[in-house]
Amino acid sequence: xxxxxxxxxxxDGYDAPPIPWAYVRDLLAHGIAQITQPPGSGGPGRHTCWxxxxxADGRPHVMxxxxxxxxxxxxxxxxxxxxxxxxxxxxPRCTLTVATEPFDLVVEGVAEKITDDAALRRVAxxxxxxxxxxxxxxxxxxxxxxxxxxxxxPWHAYxxxxxxxxxxxxxxxxxATRWRx
Numbered sequence: 498x499x500x501x502x503x504x505x506x507x508x509d510g511y512d513a514p515p516i517p518w519a520y521v522r523d524l525l526a527h528g529i530a531q532i533t534q535p536p537g538s539g540g541p542g543r544h545t546c547w548x549x550x551x552x553a554d555g556r557p558h559v560m561x562x563x564x565x566x567x568x569x570x571x572x573x574x575x576x577x578x579x580x581x582x583x584x585x586x587x588x589p590r591c592t593l594t595v596a597t598e599p600f601d602l603v604v605e606g607v608a609e610k611i612t613d614d615a616a617l618r619r620v621a622x623x624x625x626x627x628x629x630x631x632x633x634x635x636x637x638x639x640x641x642x643x644x645x646x647x648x649x650x651p652w653h654a655y656x657x658x659x660x661x662x663x664x665x666x667x668x669x670x671x672x673a674t675r676w677r678x
Contacts, residue, residue, distance in 0.1 A: 502676035513672035550584035576648025
């Protein structure tokens, strides 16, 4: 998901050990198979990812969306007229969250709209591997459907590069750890 952290801090107030970065990294590296979206597939009934952005007036904007977690980053799509896309065009800082079985994750970072055709084709292929079949045309993704929060096609693809990741344990020994990148 991200390069190796430059700093780690145990945030747990109950003497639980830090959550090992390798544990989090390995889950995210295999995210296509492990962080699925269908009901009953994990987390609290399923794995719902949430994206938080900031509106022009400073108010938060949070929406559920499909996220493709890969070894080096997180990817999602959004129609250019959606609030999240407009927010990111003005301020690319954002936060992604997801509840997984061993821990809840909070990923703070910067979203970059992918415009390179070859990069878009790699993202489309990775989405296809996960079950969504987009095609690339005119610098955007197209498909029969996307998440309701994505708006109508075309969809821009975004890559989130983490600056900080938090893992909050949901299984023994629990714990809470922050990594900076």
